[in-house]
Amino acid sequence: MNEIQKLFAKIEVLPPAPTLIPKLMPALTDLNANFDEVVKMIEVDPALTAKLLQICNSAFFGPAHPVTEVRQAVNQAGYQSVYLLASILSGSECFQMPEVPGVNSKHIWKHSLTSAYGSRSVAEAIGLEPGTLFTAGLLHDIGKVVLARARGQEYGLLLIRAVQSNTPVYLSEETAYGYNHAEVGARLLERWDIPPQVVAGVRYHHKPSDAPAETKKIAACVNLGNFLAHAQDKPMVLEDPDFNFVVGMLNLSADKVRECRERLGESKNVIEMMSKK
Numbered sequence: 001m002n003e004i005q006k007l008f009a010k011i012e013v014l015p016p017a018p019t020l021i022p023k024l025m026p027a028l029t030d031l032n033a034n035f036d037e038v039v040k041m042i043e044v045d046p047a048l049t050a051k052l053l054q055i056c057n058s059a060f061f062g063p064a065h066p067v068t069e070v071r072q073a074v075n076q077a078g079y080q081s082v083y084l085l086a087s088i089l090s091g092s093e094c095f096q097m098p099e100v101p102g103v104n105s106k107h108i109w110k111h112s113l114t115s116a117y118g119s120r121s122v123a124e125a126i127g128l129e130p131g132t133l134f135t136a137g138l139l140h141d142i143g144k145v146v147l148a149r150a151r152g153q154e155y156g157l158l159l160i161r162a163v164q165s166n167t168p169v170y171l172s173e174e175t176a177y178g179y180n181h182a183e184v185g186a187r188l189l190e191r192w193d194i195p196p197q198v199v200a201g202v203r204y205h206h207k208p209s210d211a212p213a214e215t216k217k218i219a220a221c222v223n224l225g226n227f228l229a230h231a232q233d234k235p236m237v238l239e240d241p242d243f244n245f246v247v248g249m250l251n252l253s254a255d256k257v258r259e260c261r262e263r264l265g266e267s268k269n270v271i272e273m274m275s276k277k
């Protein structure tokens with residue numbers, strides 16, 4: 001048994017799998033073939049359907065006519081919007097962590113949402129499928145949930161020390177455990193049958209240049225989405241050499257980066273609303 005398998009064995013209950021995400025993802029690229037199935041898959045969960053319709057009818061989306069069923073929501077708001085909301089509602093369940101010093105579930109969830117919208121804005125700028133990158137951004141730090149559940153206080157302390165010493169968390173993890181949260185998260189997503197492009201985006205989100213050629217752009221996109229999320233509170237991360245490296249990797253001009261940041265800024269209200277769910 002390798003070290004990460006041992007880690008999984010240590011947790012009594014793994015985070016609940018967001019089972020809807022892998023089922024809804026194929027329709028992102030082919031909705032026509034999957035429309036009825038998609039509607040049924042959402043409707044089968046009455047609690048999720050109720051929340052989804054409530055959000056679609058909220059002041060934020062403000063539809064011309066009240067939406068009373070999933071089919072109508074998809075037709076009015078568009079499948080991308082419904083997919084994003086359904087994946088947030090499904091994903092939010094798996095971000096529950098023990099409340100120990102240094103571990104802040106709410107903070108990690110909000111950062112995940114912001115990174116999801118950040119990765120999506122970068123995907124749009126470089127022509128990748130936005131919903132897929134949104135999901136990769138949403139789940140990129142899920143490995144931290146596994147580590148917090150398995151190691152509790154000890155992991156909280158590692159997070160506190162990393163902040164105090166200004167060391168990236170993934171490097172502190174590698175020093176302490178021999179692996180990092182990106183690899184742990186990718187292994188969890190493989191167990192959950194999340195599509196391989198998303199798994200690669202998560203696995204390489206701190207080291208996009210290590211990703212295989214076919215997933216390099218995806219990993220770079222999540223890496224940049226993560227940077228843009230951090231830049232909301234700490235604009236100085238935009239001076240980081242790693243930030244400039246990934247911008248160069250994606251061949252993005254300064255104007256394009258600014259557009260991505262503005263697009264992420266436009267999602268501020270929806271992030272606020274969904275971070276309280």
Ligand SMILES: [Fe+2]
Nearest residue numbers: 140141205206
């Ligand atoms: Fe990370």
Ligand SMILES: [Fe+2]
Nearest residue numbers: 115140141226
């Ligand atoms: Fe992150």
